[in-house]
Amino acid sequence: MPLDVVRLRVLVAVARTGTVTAAARELHYSQPSVSHHLARLEAETGAKLVQRVGRGVRLTEAGRLLAERGAEILGRLDAASAELAAHVGLRAGRVRLAAFPSALGTFVPAAAARLAQDHPGLDLRLMEAEPPEALRLLRAGRVDVAVVFRYGEAAPEDDGVRLVHLLDDPxxxxxxxxxxxxxxxxxxxxxxxxxxxxxxxxxxxxxxxxxxxxxxxxxxxxxxxxxxxxxxxxxxxxxxxxxxxxxxxxxxxxxxxxxxxDRRVYAATYGEPPDPPAVAALVAALLPQEDA
Known part of the structure; x- marks a missing residue:
C-alpha cells in the first residue's frame, strides 16, 4: 500500500519535535489527530513506529528509519513544488542556497544581487552551512544549491551530487x-x-x-x-x-x-540534469563574471 504523505509529515514532525504535543502544535493539528495518523501509518506499514515512554513517545528503529526517509521524500516534494512555480518564465517561485561563511561574506551577496536584478520575481533564501551539512540539506531537498569546497585529498561526493567549479581559493x-x-x-x-x-x-x-x-x-x-x-x-x-x-x-x-x-569551490546541485530554470539561474549568477 502506498504511504500517505500527510501521515509521513506527522511522523517526521514527531521525530523532529520529540513529542506528539509539539508535533500537533507545529502542524496545527489536535493531539488526537496526530495520534490517529501515527496509528494509521503503523497499520499501513505493518511496523511498530512509536513506543509510549511515560507521557511521551519514542520512535522505534523502524520509526527512525521511516522518519529519515520521509524527511528526504517530503523535502523533494517541497522542492518539486518550488521548481514548478519557478518554471513559469522565472517570474515566480523560490530558490534556496546554502553556503559556507566565507562564501557568504564575499561573492555570494554579489551573486544574489545579480539574480535579483535579472529575475526580480524569484525569492532567494540563503542559509549558512559548512559543506557536510550543506550537502545533507541538498540531498534532503531542503536547499536547491549548495556552495561547497573540496581539497585534493577529499573523498568524492555521493552519486547524484553534481558540481560546477566556481573558483580556486588559495x-x-x-x-x-x-x-x-x-x-x-x-x-x-x-x-x-x-x-x-x-x-x-x-x-x-x-x-x-x-x-x-x-x-x-x-x-x-x-x-x-x-x-x-x-x-x-x-x-x-x-x-x-x-x-x-x-x-x-x-x-x-x-x-x-x-x-x-588550494581548495576548489563549487556550486553543487542534486539529481538528474537538466537543472530547473531557477536553479540554473542561481548557478549562473554564482559563476565569476567577466567584468569582475
Missing part, C-alpha cells in the same frame, strides 16, 4: 604580525595550532604530515574572525583560505601563501 599561513616573516609550516611544528571545520582540519593535518610533523591543535573554531583574533593574540598559528581573509582581515596578523594548499 590557502594562507596566518601568524602573528609581531613574528615578522611568516616562514613555512615546519617553522611552527612545536607551537600550538588553531583548526577549523572538519574538512579544513583534515587538510591541515595532511599538509603538516607532508611537512614532517603532527600539529598540536589547541583551539578549534569555524569562526574565521575568532581565528585571526586568537592568532593576533599569539595563541597559535592557523591555515585560512583567502576568501576568509577577503571577508575580514585582522590588522594583527601576517599571511603567506602555501603552495599546494
Amino acid at each position: 590557502g594562507l599561513l596566518v601568524t602573528p604580525a609581531a613574528y615578522g616573516d611568516a616562514g613555512d609550516l615546519a617553522a611552527y611544528a612545536d607551537g600550538p595550532w588553531i583548526a577549523g571545520c572538519e574538512r579544513c582540519r583534515a587538510h591541515l593535518l595532511a599538509l603538516c604530515a607532508e611537512a614532517g610533523f603532527a600539529p598540536r591543535v589547541s583551539f578549534t573554531t569555524d569562526d574565521y574572525v575568532a581565528v585571526q583574533a586568537m592568532v593576533a593574540a599569539g595563541l597559535g598559528t592557523a591555515l585560512l583560505p583567502r576568501l576568509a581573509l577577503s571577508a575580514h582581515r585582522h590588522p594583527g596578523v601576517r599571511v603567506s601563501e602555501l603552495p599546494g594548499s
Whole structure:
C-alpha cells in the first residue's frame, strides 16, 4: 500500500519535535489527530513506529528509519513544488542556497544581487552551512544549491551530487604580525595550532604530515574572525583560505601563501540534469563574471 504523505509529515514532525504535543502544535493539528495518523501509518506499514515512554513517545528503529526517509521524500516534494512555480518564465517561485561563511561574506551577496536584478520575481533564501551539512540539506531537498569546497585529498561526493567549479581559493599561513616573516609550516611544528571545520582540519593535518610533523591543535573554531583574533593574540598559528581573509582581515596578523594548499569551490546541485530554470539561474549568477 502506498504511504500517505500527510501521515509521513506527522511522523517526521514527531521525530523532529520529540513529542506528539509539539508535533500537533507545529502542524496545527489536535493531539488526537496526530495520534490517529501515527496509528494509521503503523497499520499501513505493518511496523511498530512509536513506543509510549511515560507521557511521551519514542520512535522505534523502524520509526527512525521511516522518519529519515520521509524527511528526504517530503523535502523533494517541497522542492518539486518550488521548481514548478519557478518554471513559469522565472517570474515566480523560490530558490534556496546554502553556503559556507566565507562564501557568504564575499561573492555570494554579489551573486544574489545579480539574480535579483535579472529575475526580480524569484525569492532567494540563503542559509549558512559548512559543506557536510550543506550537502545533507541538498540531498534532503531542503536547499536547491549548495556552495561547497573540496581539497585534493577529499573523498568524492555521493552519486547524484553534481558540481560546477566556481573558483580556486588559495590557502594562507596566518601568524602573528609581531613574528615578522611568516616562514613555512615546519617553522611552527612545536607551537600550538588553531583548526577549523572538519574538512579544513583534515587538510591541515595532511599538509603538516607532508611537512614532517603532527600539529598540536589547541583551539578549534569555524569562526574565521575568532581565528585571526586568537592568532593576533599569539595563541597559535592557523591555515585560512583567502576568501576568509577577503571577508575580514585582522590588522594583527601576517599571511603567506602555501603552495599546494588550494581548495576548489563549487556550486553543487542534486539529481538528474537538466537543472530547473531557477536553479540554473542561481548557478549562473554564482559563476565569476567577466567584468569582475
